[in-house]
Amino acid sequence: MDRLIQFIGYSGFANITPGHLLMILVGMVFIYLAIRYEYQPTLLIPIGFGILIGNTPFIEHGGMALGIYEDGSVMNYLYQGVLKGIFPPLIFLGIGAMTDFSPLISNPKLILLGAAAQLGIFMTYIGAISLGFTNSESASIGIIGGADGPTAIFLSSRLAPHLVASIAIAAYTYMALVPLIQPPIMRLLTTKNERRIKMKPPRSVTKLEKVMFPVFALLLTGFIAPGSLPLLGMLFLGNLLKESMVTKRLAETAKNTLIDIVTIILGVTIGASTQATTFLTQSSALIFILGATAFMFSTAGGVLFAKFMNLFLKEGNKINPLIGAAGVAAVPESARVAQVEGLKADPTNHLIMHAMAPNVAGVIGSAVAAGIMMSLLL
Amino acid sequence: MTTIQQILPIDLSAIRSEHLAQALTGYSVVFLSLFLLALLFSVIPKVLSWNVRRRFDDEGDAAKKALAGNMIPGEVSAAIGVAISLYLNELHDQDTAILTIKKVGKSYTPWNSKIYNVINFKGFQR
Secondary structure (H helix, E strand, C coil), rough: HHHHHHCCCCCCHHHHHHHHHHHHHHHHHHHHHHHHHCCHHHHHHHHHHHHHHHHCCCCCCCCCCCCCCCCCCHHHHHHHHHHCCCHHHHHHHHHHHHCCHHHHHHHHHHHHHHCCHHHHHHHHHHHHHHHCCCHHHHHHHHHHHHHHHHHHHHHHHCCCHHHEEEEHHHHHHHHHHHHHHHHHHHHHHHHHHHHHHCCCCHHHCHHHHHHHHHHHHHHHHHHHHHHHHHHHHHHHHHHHHHCCCCHHHHHHHHHHHHHHHHHHHHHHHHHHHHCCCHHHHHHHHHHHHHHHHHHHHHHHHHHHHHHHHCCCCCCCCCCCHHHHHHHHCCCCHHHHHHHHHHHHHHHCCHHHHHHHHHHHHHHHHHHHHHHHHHHHHH | CCCCHHCCCCHHHCCCHHHHHHHHHHHHHHHHHHHHHHHHHHHHHHHHHHHHHHHHHHCCCHHHHHHHCHHHHHHHHHHHHHHHHHHHCCCEEEEEEEECCCCCCCCHHHHHHCCHHHHHHHHHHH
């Protein structure tokens, strides 16, 4: 009888709290959003399922080593890849092998939109300070505005490891919700005539330029912000594997098998790290509010800077300000949003190729911002 | 009763000049690094086409020299790409030149006999 009571005591039914139920509901919503609306399914399904794993109640520190925060548990071992910042560079390797930088090389001035759209990072940093977060915590929260999950995880694992889960969940949630967050801001800040601007088709880019880009971009950004080297080093390595055309097998592995494996483990562990007992705090709620603000500021920063650039550009060379919103690094969602909004204003105006330039520049920009934050705060 | 101040405990006095300086420095450095990248890749195509332009300059061909700096427009590349793709897709690995469909001579069977044709039945004749 004692054994039976002990068994019941170990079961989920005996240890459940309202927090667990809430988080299980959140996990189910993530899975629903991924399957029903296909919002970033490759991320939301592993994260959503990870939330279910992490919030199935059990006795913590009961000797079974089950929880992600318990030493010796399998999930804890996998979580080390997040805490030690191992997974983000590996994901960047895969992203590099997938990314085509030609739109950016063919029209280099669009790179500046990727810089402008990092506004949310620094505005949110100040906002977080005013809400009582420390300097390091604020920088980690601000990086959500870069709209780049791996960068957010990398920086927070370095500066504020106790906030990794909240920051990662906020970053990925808002990245999935880019099609809902960005359009109202884009429409608010542009006129219909501006949304109708047709841009010149990009010129073709030579193979030599494509090969030179990762090498020179790494050296340039690495020399300015060495803190971004783990991320940008892997990003540009992946890109060189692709563009050199002599390492097709490595590029294929990086952009398929490797990134898939890391994404699954990263997603599940990030999800599981939202254990109700540690995740449901006031700071998590504040991080979610600040994250939304960061996304909005970043979108506005990109759009407004595109309008600013148009003041100096000749007729025919003007930029459609909608592509400024693609400067946030949510690749390729924010570029898609620019394309959809452009088509709404003019059904013959296809912006996707132009929007990809600030989009990939945003990846570089957010990693550089993370590197600078690390240099300033560590 | 919960107030907004309790939900969002904003304290603007916590923001010091050093925080603002850090934010401004960070944003400026992001801009600077991406500006330099943009500048570099604005110059590189010109440097790469410099040799070609010099050759045309030596030949005294001003029209070709003017064009040398301009890379092929994307639309032209796309058209060339489609043309090459169509051309390559039309090719076969090996053509045997043997026709596989041959006209077979009709041999007589009761099924194609005019004698037994349905229109010869009395019931169909008027």
